[in-house]
Amino acid sequence: MKILCYDMGGTDLKYGVIENNNLLFSSKTPTKCYSTPEELKEQYIYLTKEILQKFPNIQGVAISTAGSVDYTRGVI
Numbered sequence: 001m002k003i004l005c006y007d008m009g010g011t012d013l014k015y016g017v018i019e020n021n022n023l024l025f026s027s028k029t030p031t032k033c034y035s036t037p038e039e040l041k042e043q044y045i046y047l048t049k050e051i052l053q054k055f056p057n058i059q060g061v062a063i064s065t066a067g068s069v070d071y072t073r074g075v076i
Contacts, residue, residue, distance in 0.1 A: 001059045004051055006044070008065040015047060017055050025054065 002024070007014040009031060016026030029047070032039060052058060069075075 002055055002057055003060040003062055004048065004055070004058045005062045006047075006064070008063070010066075013043065013047075015051070017051065017058070025051070 002017055002019045005016050005018060011031060012028040013031045014026070014028040017024045029043070032043065035043070
């Protein structure tokens with residue numbers, strides 16, 4: 001199973017693809033600390049589209065971020 005992973009930090013947004021505990025791809029881009037939520041969403045969409053071109057059969061997504069996540073309401 002291939003999983004797209006994101007780690008949103010204060011300095012960088014790190015991302016990669018893992019399969020069966022093996023790292024297939026990783027990279028990072030500066031986190032735009034002063035971005036609006038809309039700009040951050042657009043950054044995720046852009047990166048996800050780029051990764052899906054290389055790995056079209058992603059089966060899951062993992063996101064780590066500071067703070068608690070309420071997945072029921074979709075709020076961080």
